[in-house]
Amino acid sequence: xxxxxxxxxxxxxxxxxxxxxxxxxxKRELKLQNVYKMASNENALGPSPKALKALKTSICNIHQxxxxxxxxxxxxxxxxxKLFPENIIIGNGSDEIITLVLRSFINKGDEVIIAEPTxxxxxxxxxxxxxxxxxxxxxxxxxxxxxxxxxxxxxxKIIFIANPDNPTGTYVTDTEVSDFLKNIPPTxxxxxxxxxxxxxxxxxxxxxxxxxxxxxxxxxxxxxKVYGLAGLRIGWAAAGREMIGYLNQVRxxxxxxxLAQIAAQAALKDQKHLQKTKQLVREQMQYLTKEFKALNLFxxxxxxxxxxxxIGINTELVTKKLLSKGxxxxxxxxxGLKNFIxxxxxxxxxNKLLILELRKIKGGA
Ligand SMILES: Cc1ncc(COP(=O)(O)O)c(C=O)c1O
Numbered sequence: 375x376x377x378x379x380x381x382x383x384x385x386x387x388x389x390x391x392x393x394x395x396x397x398x399x400x401k402r403e404l405k406l407q408n409v410y411k412m413a414s415n416e417n418a419l420g421p422s423p424k425a426l427k428a429l430k431t432s433i434c435n436i437h438q439x440x441x442x443x444x445x446x447x448x449x450x451x452x453x454x455x456k457l458f459p460e461n462i463i464i465g466n467g468s469d470e471i472i473t474l475v476l477r478s479f480i481n482k483g484d485e486v487i488i489a490e491p492t493x494x495x496x497x498x499x500x501x502x503x504x505x506x507x508x509x510x511x512x513x514x515x516x517x518x519x520x521x522x523x524x525x526x527x528x529x530x531k532i533i534f535i536a537n538p539d540n541p542t543g544t545y546v547t548d549t550e551v552s553d554f555l556k557n558i559p560p561t562x563x564x565x566x567x568x569x570x571x572x573x574x575x576x577x578x579x580x581x582x583x584x585x586x587x588x589x590x591x592x593x594x595x596x597x598x599k600v601y602g603l604a605g606l607r608i609g610w611a612a613a614g615r616e617m618i619g620y621l622n623q624v625r626x627x628x629x630x631x632x633l634a635q636i637a638a639q640a641a642l643k644d645q646k647h648l649q650k651t652k653q654l655v656r657e658q659m660q661y662l663t664k665e666f667k668a669l670n671l672f673x674x675x676x677x678x679x680x681x682x683x684x685i686g687i688n689t690e691l692v693t694k695k696l697l698s699k700g701x702x703x704x705x706x707x708x709x710g711l712k713n714f715i716x717x718x719x720x721x722x723x724x725n726k727l728l729i730l731e732l733r734k735i736k737g738g739a
Contacts, residue, residue, distance in 0.1 A: 384504045391498065394702065406700045412718040412728065413704045415540065415570075415680045417602035419654060419721070421637070422647040425603060428640035429633055440632035447635050450642055451610060455583060460615045463622060466629040468569055468594040468609030469495055474621045475532060475565055475592060476503035484531040489517050491541060491709040493567065496534040505531070515542045515674045515682070519554040526562060533558075536567045537582075538574050541706060541716045543676025548580040555585060563617075566593045569609075570678040572600040572648065573655055579677075589614040597634075599679060600651050601641040608634035655679045658719045665729045669736055680718045682706065685732070689715050692735055699731050 378386070397409045448459040465471040476499050480486070486500040490509035500507050506529070510522045522533060538545040546554075551566075558564060566582045585591040592613035598604035608630055613621075641647070659681065666673045666683055673683040685692050693705040693715060701724070706714040717728065 382504075384501055388498055388501050391494070397702075400697070400700075400702070404698060404700070409700045409702065410720055410724040410727070411702045412720050412724060413702045413716070414604070415599060415678070415718045416604050417600060417651055417679070418658075418719060418724070419602065419647070419651050421602040422641040422644040424644035424647065425601070425637035425641040428636050432633060432636045436632060438632065440628055440630060440635060442627035444630055444635050447610075447639050450639050454642060455612065457583070457612055458615075461586060461612050461618060462610055463613070463618050463625070464608065464610045464630050464635070465594075465625075466609075466631075466634075467598060467604075467607040468567065468596040468611065469499075470607075470625075470629055471592075471594050471609060471611045471621070472496065472534070472565070472567070473499045473503075474625055475563065476500055476505065477624045478617075478620045479531055479563060480505045481531075483529065485527070485529040487522050487525050487530060487533040489522070489534075489536070489539070491706075491711065492517075492534070493536045493540045493569075496536075500532075512539075512542065516544045517546050519546060519550050523554055523557055526559065530562050532563045532565060534565045534567060536569070537580070538568075538570045538676070538678045540569070540678070540680070541682050541704070541709060541711070541714075542674050543570075543678040543681055544674060545574055545576065545579055545677050547576075547578040549578070551580040551582065555588075555591070558590070560588070560590050563590050563592065566591070568593055569596045569599055571595055573652065573679050574677040575652070576677055583612055586613050589616060592617060597638045597641060600648060601638070601644075602647070602651070603634065603637050603641060606631070606634040606637055608638050651679075654721070655719045658722060658725050661722070662717070662719065662725055662729070669729075669732060671732075671736075680716055682711070682714055682716050684713050685715055685735075686713055687735075689713055692732075695735055696728070696731055699727070701728055701731060703728070 444464040448462045452459045480503040482504040486505040487508045488496045582593045594611035596609035689705045704716040
């Protein structure tokens with residue numbers, strides 16, 4: 375029996391996610407003492423110290439299954455964001471919530487509208503859910519909401535909006551979102567993915583939680599970025615009670631482990647770590663953009679903890695050269711962004727090293 379004949383057709387269509395090598399392996403192969411990962415938009419300062427402390431005291435309970443309802447975390451989030459726990463779902467990263475929405479609402483052949491390029495998981499998960507993916511190009515590195523609206527038809531089921539967007543770091547404004555939502559039929563689910571919400575300190579950044587009472591709107595957030603818990607895999611979303619009910623129906627009960635729940639509750643209370651992280655990103659974003667300008671490099675102004683920059687030369691070579699110096703950045707060539715790399719804002723030492731090496735590369739060294 376040929377296994378390829380058995381596998382679902384949509385699985386064959388998917389280009390698998392390409393994981394990077396473990397840092398220890400990179401160090402060993404390239405004989406490097408230090409390797410700086412500036413490729414996955416993690417928190418350069420590490421996890422919240424309060425989360426670490428809470429983890430240490432809870433680790434002895436891992437023989438027990440986690441709380442399938444994440445009671446205390448939902449309660450804490452509900453209090454912080456003025457929601458009801460019934461409006462909240464916790465996921466194994468916000469990635470899981472993307473999958474749950476697709477699993478709950480897509481029938482074969484339904485259409486999902488995404489931007490191009492944007493966060494890769496929407497296309498991957500929608501394809502695996504047997505949806506037809508409709509891609510709408512960005513306009514000047516920003517989501518083109520009117521163009522996305524025009525692609526809605528009777529088959530449209532879900533629209534994904536990464537706000538701020540990855541990989542561009544741009545955002546759509548409150549006016550753009552409210553205009554867009556005025557024209558969305560109630561049969562279409564709009565998924566606002568706000569993984570970088572905490573970094574987007576802009577007056578006109580939309581308050582999307584206000585729309586969840588419409589019933590067809592969902593807003594996701596994560597503990598992977600500003601809270602520094604990417605390795606534990608925990609994210610959450612708010613939506614109408616009815617939608618949350620269906621998402622829970624398709625969710626595996628223990629997908630969110632107990633340590634992740636404990637760490638997330640502690641991290642939520644760690645205002646100091648949150649402020650320190652935001653300050654680092656603000657200051658170092660200023661440093662990097664100043665240096666990019668001095669190097670005559672085009673970059674996309676970003677409201678996140680990463681930045682998309684055009685190196686002006688083949689990024690395959692640039693990323694290899696940077697890697698040989700222990701700096702891992704994301705090559706954006708495969709995303710239709712020729713000559714672009716995406717850099718996660720690091721600590722001052724890491725950013726300085728990056729600029730030093732880019733200067734050498736641009737100078738032909
Ligand atoms: C836009 C966006 N959404 C969601 C995620 C996934 O986050 P999580 O770690 O919560 O699954 C990422 C991670 O890079 C992202 O960039």
